[in-house]
Amino acid sequence: MEYAIDVENVSITYKCVKSRSIKKSLFSFKKSDVQLVEAVRDVSFRIPQGEIVGIVGKNGSGKSTMLRAIAGIFTPDSGTIDLHGHSISLLAIGVGFQKALTGRENIMLTGTLLGFSEKYMFEKMDEIIEFAELGKFIDMPVKTYSSGMFSKLSFSITANLKTDIMLVDEVLSVGDAKFKKKSYEKMKELISDEKRTVVIVSHNMDTLKKLCSRIIWLHDGELKMYGEVQKVLDAYIEFMDK
Amino acid sequence: MKRFFMDTKKFSQYLVYATKSELKSEVANSRLSWLWWILDPLLFMLVYTFISLIVFQKGMPYFPVFVFIGLTIWNFFNKTVQTSVKLVKINSAIVSKIYVPKYIFIMKQMLINGFKMCISFILVFFLMLIYRVPLDWRFIYVVPLLATLFVVTFGVSTIMLHIGVFIDDLSNVVSVLLRLLFYMSGVFYSIENSGIPDPFGTLIQTMNPIACIMQGMRNALLYGEDFHFIAIGCWFVGGIFISLIGVNIIYKNENSYVKVM
Numbered sequence: 001m002e003y004a005i006d007v008e009n010v011s012i013t014y015k016c017v018k019s020r021s022i023k024k025s026l027f028s029f030k031k032s033d034v035q036l037v038e039a040v041r042d043v044s045f046r047i048p049q050g051e052i053v054g055i056v057g058k059n060g061s062g063k064s065t066m067l068r069a070i071a072g073i074f075t076p077d078s079g080t081i082d083l084h085g086h087s088i089s090l091l092a093i094g095v096g097f098q099k100a101l102t103g104r105e106n107i108m109l110t111g112t113l114l115g116f117s118e119k120y121m122f123e124k125m126d127e128i129i130e131f132a133e134l135g136k137f138i139d140m141p142v143k144t145y146s147s148g149m150f151s152k153l154s155f156s157i158t159a160n161l162k163t164d165i166m167l168v169d170e171v172l173s174v175g176d177a178k179f180k181k182k183s184y185e186k187m188k189e190l191i192s193d194e195k196r197t198v199v200i201v202s203h204n205m206d207t208l209k210k211l212c213s214r215i216i217w218l219h220d221g222e223l224k225m226y227g228e229v230q231k232v233l234d235a236y237i238e239f240m241d242k
Numbered sequence: 243m244k245r246f247f248m249d250t251k252k253f254s255q256y257l258v259y260a261t262k263s264e265l266k267s268e269v270a271n272s273r274l275s276w277l278w279w280i281l282d283p284l285l286f287m288l289v290y291t292f293i294s295l296i297v298f299q300k301g302m303p304y305f306p307v308f309v310f311i312g313l314t315i316w317n318f319f320n321k322t323v324q325t326s327v328k329l330v331k332i333n334s335a336i337v338s339k340i341y342v343p344k345y346i347f348i349m350k351q352m353l354i355n356g357f358k359m360c361i362s363f364i365l366v367f368f369l370m371l372i373y374r375v376p377l378d379w380r381f382i383y384v385v386p387l388l389a390t391l392f393v394v395t396f397g398v399s400t401i402m403l404h405i406g407v408f409i410d411d412l413s414n415v416v417s418v419l420l421r422l423l424f425y426m427s428g429v430f431y432s433i434e435n436s437g438i439p440d441p442f443g444t445l446i447q448t449m450n451p452i453a454c455i456m457q458g459m460r461n462a463l464l465y466g467e468d469f470h471f472i473a474i475g476c477w478f479v480g481g482i483f484i485s486l487i488g489v490n491i492i493y494k495n496e497n498s499y500v501k502v503m
């Protein structure tokens with residue numbers, strides 16, 4: 001079996017290096033008031049190519065940290081993450097939008113930032129705009145958008161720019177009921193591609209049950225369970241009800 | 243090194259597009275829009291010319307052009323370094339969602355300020371026509387001088403960007419230091435003719451890259467003289483050296499920048 005993501009013994013510690021003022025750096029003798037927060041502790045798992053994996057866990061259990069580490073936004077303090085050369089994108093609400101620019105320009109910016117060429121983006125532009133259903137707002141500055149429009153735009157950008165691995169951070173429930181259904185259909189379409197690997201973080205058990213083929217359960221930064229959807233979710237729900 | 247060029251190439255399209263859209267949004271947000279790119283240096287030139295000629299009664303041949311060239315170079319350096327301190331914070335929305343080599347933001351800033359500098363240089367050219375400055379073949383010296391300015395600015399900015407992440411009020415210190423540098427660079431006076439006693443005069447002139455570049459630029463464009471080859475050469479090499487260190491530091495630490503915010 002070919003693997004898309006290999007996570008081995010990964011630990012991530014937030015050092016809480018608060019940025020400090022010069023006065024403090026000069027005059028405080030306590031040098032190490034650095035607080036260590038272990039967000040992820042010694043986690044290993046492998047995700048085969050083409051699988052849809054959900055991550056569950058209560059708030060603050062290290063789910064988003066894990067996703068960001070996989071996306072390469074920060075390196076783990078120990079352990080390794082191997083993507084086997086696949087391209088990757090993290091879908092989260094409001095990816096680096098520039099508020100003063102229009103939706104159209106922001107699509108361009110995000111696209112080129114993700115490493116797509118300008119030409120490719122021009123081709124994709126209409127598809128993204130159509131999917132986002134923003135109407136005339138697409139040529140207005142992003143700062144005029146409502147939060148729903150904001151996430152609709154960011155969802156349609158990442159959903160239409162296809163990378164080998166897609167990381168989805170709790171954005172399946174954006175927009176109104178109609179858009180929700182549409183984005184759910186889109187997710188399914190993306191997933192139906194056998195080569196694409198998707199990792200979803202969500203609190204919505206229904207969505208996870210319908211979409212995923214495996215579930216990872218993180219608890220306080222540790223891997224509690226990894227396996228079949230029904231089994232893990234049942235255990236998780238039972239645990240949370242206690 | 244190799245990674246630096248690969249990454250820069252990979253993000254070059256983003257750089258170009260981001261620069262364009264940033265300039266565009268700047269235009270869209272102000273009433274006189276792009277006119278400010280011309281008005282700003284022009285008005286400041288008038289201020290400094292007034293102070294030097296009327297208040298201090300000191301001047302140089304083609305004095306307004308002299309000041310204008312100084313301001314053009316100074317603005318580029320000043321604005322880039324000043325913003326580099328806060329760049330990671332300004333771009334936190336991007337930094338926390340997508341991996342970008344952080345020096346890309348500096349390059350973007352340099353492109354934006356570089357574009358404005360180009361406009362300024364076009365104005366310099368017009369001023370030269372108006373003041374009938376004889377054009378010397380030495381005007382091609384502009385190329386090595388600008389190259390030196392770029393590497394020095396980039397190098398200083400990379401280091402500022404790194405420290406700026408961890409120290410909150412660095413920008414206050416940096417503005418004071420930049421102001422000091424401004425007065426020591428001879429933007430609106432000539433260091434040679436200012437009457438600073440000699441060891442110090444030469445020291446300020448050669449140890450300060452901005453003063454060095456400024457003087458070279460004026461010599462090349464206005465007075466048909468050579469620039470200080472050794473000093474500029476040293477600063478060019480020094481600039482590359484600082485840039486190398488800076489890029490290295492950024493590569494090593496950039497993944498922890500997110501954790502600070």
